[in-house]
Amino acid sequence: MTKSSKERRKSAASLVTTQKRRLPFYKKFALQSFGFQLSDVLTNENYSADFIDTRADFILGRLRVMALLFAVFVPLSFVFDLVFLEAKQYQPLLVARLLLAISLFTFVCFCKRNNIRLATTWLLPLAFLLPTLFYVASEVIIHHGTNQEFLAGYDLMPYLIVAMLALFPLTISRSVMVLTLVFIPCLLLKIYTGEVFTLAALNQFWAFSMFSGITIWLQTGQLTMLLKLYRESTIDPLTGLINRRVLVKRLEKEKQQGNLFSLMIFDLDKFKRINDDYGHLTGDLVLASIAKVLTAQLRDDDIIARFGGEEFVAVLANQTASEAFHVAERIRKACENTVIRDKDDNIIKVTTSVGLTQYVTGEDIDSTLNRADELLYKAKSSGRNKVVCQ
Structure with a gap:
């Protein structure tokens, strides 16, 4: 096992431990006594x-x-x-x-x-x-x-x-x-x-x-x-978001039901530099923090998933691309204004580039994802920290 994979496992484990420590007393009691949270059953x-x-x-x-x-x-x-x-x-x-x-x-x-x-x-x-x-x-x-x-x-x-x-x-x-x-x-x-x-x-x-x-x-x-x-x-242990497989499944369901939706792909700018300068544990902290920012900015009916690496995908139900653009801009600014402190009290700030598109009725989900990915590439190549919409 490589050093980075070991660090990622430790980071995921530490996040789970932190979540358990923050559980209310009655939830801790249920976990220890029955092996599950009562709210789950x-x-x-x-x-x-x-x-x-x-x-x-x-x-x-x-x-x-x-x-x-x-x-x-x-x-x-x-x-x-x-x-x-x-x-x-x-x-x-x-x-x-x-x-x-x-x-x-x-x-x-x-x-x-x-x-x-x-x-x-x-x-x-x-x-x-x-x-x-x-x-x-x-x-x-x-x-x-x-x-x-x-x-x-x-x-x-x-x-x-x-x-x-x-x-x-x-x-x-x-x-x-x-x-x-x-x-x-x-x-x-x-x-x-x-x-x-x-x-x-x-x-x-x-x-x-x-x-x-x-x-x-x-x-x-x-x-x-x-x-x-x-x-x-189905759940990414680091961010608590659904993974790519579940995302595609949810998108296929939206397509079958004929629903209107817009899709955006977020990519953290210069994320590799954060890993190189501060280590993978800090990189994991950044990913978890940005996941919370994205979740806080979206509605309960919207879909948010970790797409892989430092990429996230959000699906906005019943919104056109022009309507979703304002949401994407709000999220971009929220990420830009987020201050993250690691265990060594280093201050890390991160920006994100966004590719935004609207689903075209009848097209394959892969086509929608590829179009959003191409728009993301344009955002990255034209200066980063921006939303490119089509």
């Missing part, structure tokens, strides 16, 4: 749009398989109804089975990749509500006059539904919502049958709570691992 408010789509796509794949299995095996198990039930029971139960199968097959057909945001919002709760309603209907149909050994198989269905929920990396809030959707019909069933205050019902509610707790814990583990792998593969 409670809700999805802190997730990036790309991670939300990635997780939704992952959930959608499993959801389709689960729904397909239910749709196939629920009608097939009608054979047992024919053996153990009377005609007045298995006939309405067959109707319930067919309705569930048709609903789930329709559900599978509706689960397309262009609807991945619906996966965790509506489709997943619906996928667990449908089998629960079937369970309630089947219990009402066969509750009276049936031997208890046959009913035992149906009594296990709510626990099977809860156990299958553990297959999905949901946040705690979303998981509690789905579990509530499963629990309420089961509770109403007990009220209908007059068993809500019996010892058997209380035992079932207790078992449901235990299964739910285990399910939430397993989901939390899945979600934490998924977040960790995602962040390691």
